[in-house]
Every structure is written in structure tokens, then in C-alpha cells.
Amino acid sequence: MPTQYDVTAIGNAIVDVIASADDAFITAEGLNRGSMQLIDAARATELYGRMASGREVSGGSAANTIAGLAALGRSCAFIGQVADDQLGEVFAHDIRASGIRFDTPARGAEPPTARCLILVTPDGQRTMNTFLGASQYLPAAAIDAELIAASAILYLEGYLWDPEEPRAAMRAAIDIAKRAGNKVAFTLSDAFVIDRHGADFRALIEEGAIDILFANDGEVQALMGTADVASAVTALSAKVATLVVTHGADGAEAHSRGEHARVHAEPITRVVDTTGAGDLFAAGFLAGQAEGRSLEHSLTMGAVCAAEVISHYGPRPEADLTALVRARLG
Amino acid sequence: MPTQYDVTAIGNAIVDVIASADDAFITAEGLNRGSMQLIDAARATELYGRMASGREVSGGSAANTIAGLAALGRSCAFIGQVADDQLGEVFAHDIRASGIRFDTPARGAEPPTARCLILVTPDGQRTMNTFLGASQYLPAAAIDAELIAASAILYLEGYLWDPEEPRAAMRAAIDIAKRAGNKVAFTLSDAFVIDRHGADFRALIEEGAIDILFANDGEVQALMGTADVASAVTALSAKVATLVVTHGADGAEAHSRGEHARVHAEPITRVVDTTGAGDLFAAGFLAGQAEGRSLEHSLTMGAVCAAEVISHYGPRPEADLTALVRARLG
Numbered sequence: 092m093p094t095q096y097d098v099t100a101i102g103n104a105i106v107d108v109i110a111s112a113d114d115a116f117i118t119a120e121g122l123n124r125g126s127m128q129l130i131d132a133a134r135a136t137e138l139y140g141r142m143a144s145g146r147e148v149s150g151g152s153a154a155n156t157i158a159g160l161a162a163l164g165r166s167c168a169f170i171g172q173v174a175d176d177q178l179g180e181v182f183a184h185d186i187r188a189s190g191i192r193f194d195t196p197a198r199g200a201e202p203p204t205a206r207c208l209i210l211v212t213p214d215g216q217r218t219m220n221t222f223l224g225a226s227q228y229l230p231a232a233a234i235d236a237e238l239i240a241a242s243a244i245l246y247l248e249g250y251l252w253d254p255e256e257p258r259a260a261m262r263a264a265i266d267i268a269k270r271a272g273n274k275v276a277f278t279l280s281d282a283f284v285i286d287r288h289g290a291d292f293r294a295l296i297e298e299g300a301i302d303i304l305f306a307n308d309g310e311v312q313a314l315m316g317t318a319d320v321a322s323a324v325t326a327l328s329a330k331v332a333t334l335v336v337t338h339g340a341d342g343a344e345a346h347s348r349g350e351h352a353r354v355h356a357e358p359i360t361r362v363v364d365t366t367g368a369g370d371l372f373a374a375g376f377l378a379g380q381a382e383g384r385s386l387e388h389s390l391t392m393g394a395v396c397a398a399e400v401i402s403h404y405g406p407r408p409e410a411d412l413t414a415l416v417r418a419r420l421g
Numbered sequence: 422m423p424t425q426y427d428v429t430a431i432g433n434a435i436v437d438v439i440a441s442a443d444d445a446f447i448t449a450e451g452l453n454r455g456s457m458q459l460i461d462a463a464r465a466t467e468l469y470g471r472m473a474s475g476r477e478v479s480g481g482s483a484a485n486t487i488a489g490l491a492a493l494g495r496s497c498a499f500i501g502q503v504a505d506d507q508l509g510e511v512f513a514h515d516i517r518a519s520g521i522r523f524d525t526p527a528r529g530a531e532p533p534t535a536r537c538l539i540l541v542t543p544d545g546q547r548t549m550n551t552f553l554g555a556s557q558y559l560p561a562a563a564i565d566a567e568l569i570a571a572s573a574i575l576y577l578e579g580y581l582w583d584p585e586e587p588r589a590a591m592r593a594a595i596d597i598a599k600r601a602g603n604k605v606a607f608t609l610s611d612a613f614v615i616d617r618h619g620a621d622f623r624a625l626i627e628e629g630a631i632d633i634l635f636a637n638d639g640e641v642q643a644l645m646g647t648a649d650v651a652s653a654v655t656a657l658s659a660k661v662a663t664l665v666v667t668h669g670a671d672g673a674e675a676h677s678r679g680e681h682a683r684v685h686a687e688p689i690t691r692v693v694d695t696t697g698a699g700d701l702f703a704a705g706f707l708a709g710q711a712e713g714r715s716l717e718h719s720l721t722m723g724a725v726c727a728a729e730v731i732s733h734y735g736p737r738p739e740a741d742l743t744a745l746v747r748a749r750l751g
Binding site: 143149189 | 470488
């Protein structure tokens with residue numbers, strides 16, 4: 092059956108609050124540099140009070156990926172929970188303005204829409220502190236079965252495995268996608284998330300629920316319980332149809348049914364803010380796959396999209412991704 | 422009496438919503454390209470619904486100037502009205518995080534905090550649509566007489582002349598500043614504002630209420646009722662102690678008690694977003710004057726600050742202005 096959407100994603104519906112910070116601030120606040128940690132409302136207020144002046148932009152890992160896919164011309168939908176407040180309006184506006192179908196109703200005013208306090212150090216690295224707010228209450232009822240069945244790919248973020256209700260909602264969505272014969276793509280999101288939910292992720296992989304898996308070096312290590320990335324990648328690639336591993340500045344590789352490809356990172360003048368790099372890499376790769384491109388071509392599309400998003404503040408594309416991909420790949 | 426603050430400003434407390442737009446969109450929406458127009462809540466919802474995905478950053482003309490002054494090491498305070506909502510929290514956080522005293526209490530939830538829908542065309546020009554919300558209800562009671570008396574300069578924006586309550590509050594503040602022997606600086610803000618309030622502005626100038634006046638070409642023309650900028654500048658310079666006129670890409674000039682200086686605009690690779698250019702020019706000039714610099718030096722500081730703010734999205738400085746000024750002027 093032809094599908095109506097290329098990709099539907101389920102993810103945290105977050106507005107990012109991005110501010111500059113020096114390394115001393117990261118240390119003084121006891122943060123895991125380059126990582127994501129969950130914070131409660133009190134900690135969010137306290138940390139925000141000490142942060143520099145910021146900029147607010149719509150974020151959320153899977154939402155960023157979907158925004159990238161839409162910018163690359165794919166038809167997309169997003170499912171995620173906002174509150175009935177100003178940041179929720181911002182999130183909903185931005186995702187719809189990007190041409191993405193977004194129907195999840197706002198949930199009332201409390202708790203408020205999720206925000207991620209992102210501290211960007213002078214090297215461009217981001218350290219994320221997420222107050223999940225409304226996002227953690229995404230109910231199973233928000234999973235539109237018709238929409239999932241009508242989407243060639245269901246895309247899920249590991250971050251959303253933390254809160255209980257969305258985890259159940261995602262499990263239900265996986266079943267719907269699988270019954271419809273569609274593909275499930277999953278990003279492992281963060282090594283610390285794997286520390287909390289690695290057993291679940293490994294079980295999903297073992298049962299064949301994941302067709303396309305995205306991970307970076309640290310996530311592969313955490314998932315496979317080894318510091319040896321190369322052997323972990325080899326072992327993992329035997330368990331999923333398509334495995335994409337990003338190596339930061341060292342490029343990325345993909346394994347799919349015995350095929351293998353590897354690309355360098357795209358050159359970039361200055362890394363301003365790495366927020367969204369992995370999300371946009373996934374967008375480029377999935378768009379390439381949707382176009383029927385080779386693994387190498389798809390990886391390069393991912394690298395082009397990642398390079399765009401790290402060249403400015405904010406986790407979603409600002410330049411014309413389609414034009415950038417055309418300029419690079421013809 | 423030595424003053425405790427270099428500058429206290431009274432202005433609209435606004436969060437900017439900045440999105441890219443093409444010229445066809447500006448035309449289709451019937452907007453005055455490069456100008457500011459006031460919109461009501463219904464029009465704000467309608468226009469926002471058609472705008473592209475945006476970024477939210479604290480704005481407000483005088484607030485931007487104060488943020489620039491604080492970045493240049495001056496001690497500053499700001500008076501402006503936000504609502505008790507998320508955008509109000511963003512505004513208050515950002516101005517305090519910039520080291521600026523801000524004590525005006527939030528006003529309740531309705532109307533919400535002011536927002537300015539800013540459309541940036543490919544040439545970097547901004548077209549502004551302001552929903553004043555809570556900002557238009559700044560009460561005279563918010564004017565802290567001790568604070569005004571303790572500030573060497575009181576800085577006011579013409580934009581705030583539109584709503585009735587803040588207009589009365591500013592008149593009261595001018596009287597306090599004058600009685601304390603402090604200076605009053607005023608920016609004419611926008612030619613269309615002068616169409617509405619030119620008589621008031623001319624009366625303030627005639628009565629000697631304004632010591633330092635900021636204007637651009639269009640504002641000088643509107644205020645003096647002539648297309649001949651040069652003769653209008655000459656006539657206006659006889660009425661205020663210090664007159665600063667910005668000429669966009671053609672630089673700026675200042676007249677003060679018979680002295681005259683003129684500078685070119687600072688070179689810049691690419692104009693990304695002109696929002697805040699005039700505000701930051703005023704910041705640089707006032708900081709120079711506070712340091713006891715010459716007219717030319719002060720103008721150059723203004724030009725350096727304006728060049729920084731137009732090189733990125735958003736109306737407040739992102740780079741270290743003090744370092745940029747030092748690199749340019751020693």
C-alpha cells in the first residue's frame with residue numbers, strides 16, 4: 092500500500108533555551124559536559140537564574156529530525172505533547188510552519204511545555220538540561236494509528252524512553268508500524284539514557300523491532316558495554332537491518348545488509364553550536380534513503396545537514412538544505 | 422551629586438519573534454517594509470500563523486540599547502512592563518542576566534507580554550509588527566524617582582509614546598531627571614511614530630527637555646517636515662545640545678554645541694538582520710560619551726556596536742562589545 096507520509100516521528104516537544112557558558116560554569120554546576128540530563132522545575136528555575144541571556148528556539152531531538160526531513164522535501168508528521176502555554180504555541184507554530192502535520196492537542200497549563208536549558212561552551216559543545224514538563228505525559232491516546240500506518244517510516248527518540256506514558260505510547264506505535272509493514276527507525280539519543288534503559292533498547296533490537304538504528308560512539312559503547320567501538324559496531328550491525336554510527340568530527344558510517352559505507356565530516360568554518368548535529372544527520376540520511384540513494388550518498392546528505400546546523404545557534408536548519416545538498420551532490 | 426547609574430531607560434518590554442520572509446510576503450501582508458507598525462492580538466495571531474518558523478529573543482528598542490551599554494561596562498537600569506507569563510519571564514531573565522537592574526513588577530497574565538513579529542527579508546532588512554500587550558500599561562507608579570534621580574542619563578524611546586499610560590510615565594520621568602540635573606536622551610524610533618506624535622516630540626525639543634536626540638534620515642525628515650536631510654539636520658542641531666543622526670550604510674554624524682563629527686559605517690561581511698542596529702548605535706555612542714570620549718570616537722563606538730548586531734539574528738549583542746571596541750579604537 093503506498094504510504095501518505097515519508098516519516099512520522101514521536102518525540103519530546105521541547106523549546107530550547109540556548110545561552111553561552113564558559114567551562115568553569117559547567118564545572119561549577121556539576122554538569123556532564125556534552126550530555127543531556129533531566130532536571131525538575133526547581134532545578135530549572137535555579138539554573139535558568141544563573142544562565143546568561145538566551146535565545147528560545149523550538150527543539151526536541153526527533154522534532155529537529157522531522158524539521159530537517161521537511162526542509163529536504165519529505166512529507167512528515169510529528170506526535171508530541173505540549174502544554175497550553177506560550178512555549179507550547181511557539182513549538183506548535185514552528186513545526187507547522189515547517190510544513191509538518193502536528194495534531195497532538197495541548198494538555199492544559201500545568202506542567203508547562205518542556206524546555207531544555209542548553210549551555211554552549213566556546214568550543215561549540217552543548218550541555219543540555221531538560222525539564223520535561225508536559226512532554227512526559229504524552230498519552231497512548233495521542234498515537235494516531237491511521238497516521239502511523241500511513242507513514243513509510245516511524246521515527247522514535249531514545250530520550251522519550253525516560254518518561255513512562257510516552258514509553259508505552261511508543262511501544263504501541265511500534266506495533267502499529269510493524270503490522271502495517273512499515274519501518275521503524277530509532278535513535279539511541281544519549282549514553283546516559285542507555286545507562287537507564289539499555290536493557291529495553293537491547294530487547295527491542297533483539298526482537299527485530301528496529302529497522303534503522305542511529306547511534307554515536309558513546310552510545311554504541313554504552314549499548315554494547317565495551318570501549319571498543321569498532322567491534323561493537325560490527326556486532327550491532329548484525330542485529331539491525333541498517334545501522335548508522337556518527338563519529339562526530341571524524342565522520343560517520345553505515346552498515347546495511349552486508350554493505351558498508353563511510354564518509355568524512357563536511358568541512359565547516361566554525362562550530363558555533365553542536366545542538367541538533369545528530370538530529371540533522373539522521374534527517375539527511377533518512378531523506379537519502381527515502382530517495383532510494385546509496386548508503387554513501389545518504390551519509391553525505393546527513394553530513395551536509397549536520398554541518399549546516401552546527402554553523403549557527405539552534406537545532407533546526409536555517410539555510411536551504413535542499414540547495415546545500417544539491418550543491419554538494421548534484 | 423555623583424550618580425549611581427550611567428543610564429536608566431524606560432521602554433517597551435518586548436520579546437521579538439524573528440523569522441525569514443521574502444519580499445512577496447511583505448507585499449502580500451500589506452506591510453511597510455523596514456518600518457514598525459502596531460498590531461492587535463487578532464492580527465498578531467493571524468500574521469504569526471502565516472510566518473515561518475522563528476526564534477524568540479528579548480528585544481524592545483530602549484532595552485536593546487541598555488543591553489548594549491551593559492555589555493560595554495556601564496551601570497544600567499531598565500523600566501518596562503511585562504505580564505506574568507513565560508515571555509515575561511524570558512524578558513526579565515535576559516535583561517537581569519545582562520547585569521541590568523530591572524524591578525518593574527509583572528502585571529498579571531492578561532494582556533500577555535508584548536511581542537514583536539519581525540520579518541527579515543533576504544537583504545537583512547527587518548519589518549516589525551508589534552503587539553504591545555502588557556507593555557502599553559506601564560503605569561506612572563513604575564517610575565522609581567530615586568532611580569531616575571540617581572542616573573546620569575535617562576533614555577527614552579519614541580515607540581513608547583504611542584500608548585497613553587507610559588507616555589504620562591515618561592513625562593513624569595523627564596521632570597524628575599531634569600530636577601535632578603541629569604540628562605535626557607531620546608530616540609525618535611520610527612518615521613510613522615513621528616507622524617502620530619511629531620507635535621509632542623517637537624514640543625519636548627522646544628522646551629529643552631531633550632539633551633541628546635537620536636534619529637535616522639527618515640525620522641529627521643518626518644520631524645522637520647522636509648525631504649532635505651542636510652538642512653533639517655542643521656536646523657535640528659540648533660535645538661538640542663547633542664544630535665546624533667544615523668544614515669544607515671552611509672554612516673552617522675553628530676552635532677554638539679557647535680562641534681560636528683561624521684563617521685562611515687564599519688565594514689561587515691554580510692548583513693543578516695538589521696534589527697537593533699539603531700539601538701546598538703545609540704548604546705555605543707552613549708557609552709563613549711559616558712567615558713568622556715570625543716564625538717568622533719563615540720560615533721565610531723556606535724558604528725562598531727551596530728555592525729556587530731546586524732551580523733546575526735537578534736537585536737542584542739552576541740559578541741564581546743568591549744573587546745570589539747578595543748580592537749577598533751585601542
